Amino acid sequence: MNKVITEGLALMPPVFSGGLDVWSSGDGVPGSDTYDGAVSAALVPADADFGGCLELQKTDATQKLRYIGQTPLLPGCYLQVKARVKAVSGALPSVRIAAWAGGFGNSHIGGVVETGPSTTLTSYGEVVEISAIIGTGARGGVDMPWGTSATYGHMGLDLTGATGGVVRINDIEITDITSAYLRDMLSLVDVTDFGAVGDGSTNNAPAFEAADDAADGRRILVPAGSYYLDDTVSLNHQVVFEGTVTMPTDKMLLLTKSFDFPTYAAAFGDEELGFKKAFQALINNADHESLDLGGRKVSLTGPVDMQAAVPNKTSYATRRVIRNGQIEAQSGTAWDTVTVTSQATYDPNDSRTLSSVADIANIPVGALVEGSGVGREVYVKSKNTGAGELTLNAPLYDAAGTQVFTFKDFKYMFDFSGFSALSKFGITEVELQCNSHCSAIRLSPAGSVFSLTNCFVSRPKDRGISSIGTGCQGILVDNCQFLSSEEPEDVPDRTSIALNVNANDAKLRNNRVTKFRHFALLAGGNNTVAGNHFFQGDSVAGGVRTAGLILASTYCSTTVSDNYIDNCFIEWTNEQDATPDFTSGFSFSSFSISDNVFLSGDVAPWFSYIVVKSHGSGHYLNGVSVCGNKFRSINGNIDRAERVDTSFAGLDFSRTKNVFFEGNTFHNVSAAVSNPLRIRHEQSSAAKTWTVDPGDALPFGGRSRGVDSVIALGAITTSGGSSRYAMPYADLEQGSNEDQVDLVWEEAVKGEVQLTMRMDK
Structure with a gap:
């Protein structure tokens, strides 16, 4: 970079032989005295060392020599002023480059350095070169940093020290040496050229913004140092941080063209702080919808209060995403429950x-x-x-x-609970590596459509995702892996839970969940649980198993389909009812379980895959569909695939409605239940009343509340072998369990029938 070449700037003052009327004995400002006709100054036409030069006798304590013309100084430019001097006679003075700093309106810029380093002449006839560098920024080697307010200078030199001596001065040279401060092949604007000082205390916000204004498509360089910003700064060009910045918590650094975690980590010199400031900028509309972690790992020493990182926001409802990286918890007491x-x-x-x-x-x-x-x-x-x-x-x-x-x-890596509401926030392609130190995510008390997509939640100490209110409304958890920290533990000793949901419309799809105590507790309605694989077994022979999926509302309006439910079960409960006894409503209703693979191994025979657990009396099944599932037990049989847990209360099977339990397969499951249930009954001896016993084949141990059909398989005959064509009528809910059906004929007959009975109406 050389403004003489690129913009034709005139930097060099005229030679002395052209006349001394442009050379001032003062500051060089208009009206100051010149050396033209002065008795202390003379032109020497042919000096042996200099050729034409100026001979000057020192008569003042500080003898000034200034060019009256205005030498321009542009932001980002650095000028080197040089002169060659030798002593001729008399006392030996000291010599230094000096200048007068001027700004707009020909005003003087006060408070800046206007002299360079001083050199003392030590002998006569010895040629000494003096120089100094003048620029707008406090760059290395700059003798006179004048800041961005300076626009020109009156350049020259000073003679100091003893008076009476005579010196000769060669023509003064001024050259643009800005290229000495540029990186090879880079187009950069350095913030120090605009007055930034990396001392950790000077407010550099104006300098940063001035550099951004001047960048014009180039990158901004923040060189080594610590730069304090006491106000929000928005930079609309790419930024390279060799130094770091500090700023108050409530002030923001908005890097609109370098908005990614690696840049913020470099800017603040700390991964954890850099992440918080990047999140702060994301929520304050830094011209990006997502924060890219750049594939980097962010190490956390304690929970991140996500709202405290954005003190100017208590709620937020515009789509924002954190993506592409790993968040890792480091050990420490900050994670203690x-x-x-x-x-x-x-x-x-x-x-x-x-x-x-x-x-x-x-x-x-x-x-x-x-x-x-x-x-x-x-x-x-x-x-x-x-x-x-x-x-x-x-x-x-x-x-x-x-x-x-x-x-x-519990302590969470990402704690959103400080927000009153947070909606449309997502995390995608991020591994939350809890390392058994902490939990992963705590949602805000209110909000909707939080999403976790293509993520790993690895080894959470207590919880993967916790909802403390309705911030889980419409939550989307897709294609994620939840990896338990309790895999080595036996099932009864596990306490961790992958996630819970309180509000409606949860979507849990295509996730893999390993050996938690529970995969998910869903307390709202209208849920979709599809394509997941969750497993919770251990190596204990005949061991117990815990619920993988818990539905904690009676009217759940939920579909569970196409999952692989491995060594755990679905539990349907009303444990979050303040009055758990049935008084009104639909009771346990609106639940579809279809086309899932249920597998268990080495479990106690009383284990079941679907368990209904009412915490109050009077409840019943009202709209339940269990179809197309594959139930299989290995290393031992189980009694049945479904059951009612009567720890608190049973179900009222006299009110069962609309239960469809059909098209399922059973392997090593003793009771192959179905509703409607098709049964063959053979009456070998003639009787007027045939008692048809379904055994354990009615789902959940229900009652026989209906008969869809009765058809004779072959002739119905009397004891003597005479055929009869009359139809029987059915007496329902017979026997001690009220699950038998009595077929009553008009006379004693025998034969075989196929009967389809139901446990519902």
Whole structure:
């Protein structure tokens, strides 16, 4: 870069032989005295060393020599001023390059250095070269940094020291040496050319923005140093960070053309801080819809409070995504679970509130609630310290009265719970490597359509994704792997859960989930669970198994299809009902389980793949479809594929409606159940009443509530062999289990019939 060549700037002052009327004995400003006709100055036409030159006698304490013309100084340009001098006689002075800094309106720029290094002449006739560099920025080797306000200078030199001596001065040279400060083959604008100082304290926000304004398509360079920015800075060009920046938490660095994690990590010199500042910029519309981690690993020493990283936002509802990298938890006490025990009162009529909570100030929002009569995955959604009340994400099924509850605040890599609401936020192609130190994601109390796509949630200590409110509305979890930290543990010893959902419309699709205590608890309705493989076995012979998928609402309106459900089961429960006894509504209804592969091995014979567990009396099945599934047990038989867990209450099978359990296959399952159930009954001796016993073949141990058809297979005959053509009528719900059907004929007959009975109406 040379402005003399590229822009034709005139930098060189005229030679002395052209006349001394343009050479001032003052600062060089208009009106200052010149050396033209001065007795202390003379032109020498033929010096042996210099040829034509100026001879000057030092008569003042500081003898000035300045060119009256204005030598231009542009931002980013650096000028070298040189002169050759020798002493002729008298006292030996010191010599230095000097200049007067001027700005717009011919004003003087005060407070800047206007002299270069001084050289003392030590002998007569010895030629000494003096030089200094003048520029706008405080670059290395710059003797006179004038800042961006300077636009020109009156250049020259000073004689200092003893007076009376005579010196000769060769013509002064001014050259553009900006190229000395440029990287080879790079087009860069250096922030220090615009006044930035990397001392860690000077406010460099104006300099950064000035460099951005001047970049004109070039990249911006932040050289080595620590640059403090006390205000939000937006840079609209690519930026290269060799140095780092610091700034207040609430101020933002918006890198609109270099918006990626590697650049922010370089800018702040710290991965964790760089990630927080990049996220802050993402939520503040940094001209990008996603934060690209660039395939990098971000190491975290503690939980990231995602809202605290963006203090100017308490809610957000524009699509934003974090993508393409790995987040890794480093060991440390910052991940330790905080456990608080506190007495509180629960009233089922105010089903999501704990009142009169002792020590409420120490109970964190987002903590898991445990206690007598508390279902799984109940969290503190919010708290009112003044009123002594906690709001919960779900009701408690049997906790009326006052008791001591336990509150566990797990620590999460990404904690969004500080937002009041967050919608349309996604994480894709990211591995959340928890390393058994922490949990992965805690959602905001409200919001919709959070998505996790093509991600790994690896070894979470307690939870993969926790929803403490309705921030899970419409959640999408697709093509992810949840890898448990508890794989070596036997099933009863596992405590971790991959995810929970409180609101409606969850979509869990094509995920692989290994050996958690539970894969997912879904407390809302209208869910789709499809194409997943979740498995939870161990090596204990005849061992117990836990639920893989938990449906925690009676009217669940859910489809579970095309999954591989391995050594775990589907549990359908109402443990989040404040009044679990049935009083009104649809009861256990609207559930479709179709075309899944169910597999178990080395399990106790009472294990089942589908379990209904009512926490109150009076409930019944009302709209359930179980079709096209493959049930198989290896290394031992199981009694049945489905059952009712009566730990709290059974089901009312006198009210069962619309249950379809057909088209399934059973291998090493003793009870091949079906509804409608087709049974062959052979009556070998003549009787008026034939009792048809389905054995264990009605689903869930239901009653015989209907008969679709009865057809004779061959002749129906009397004991004497005479054929009869009359039809019997059916008496339903017979026997001690009310699952038998009596076929009553008009007379005693024998023969064989095929009967289709139902457990529903």
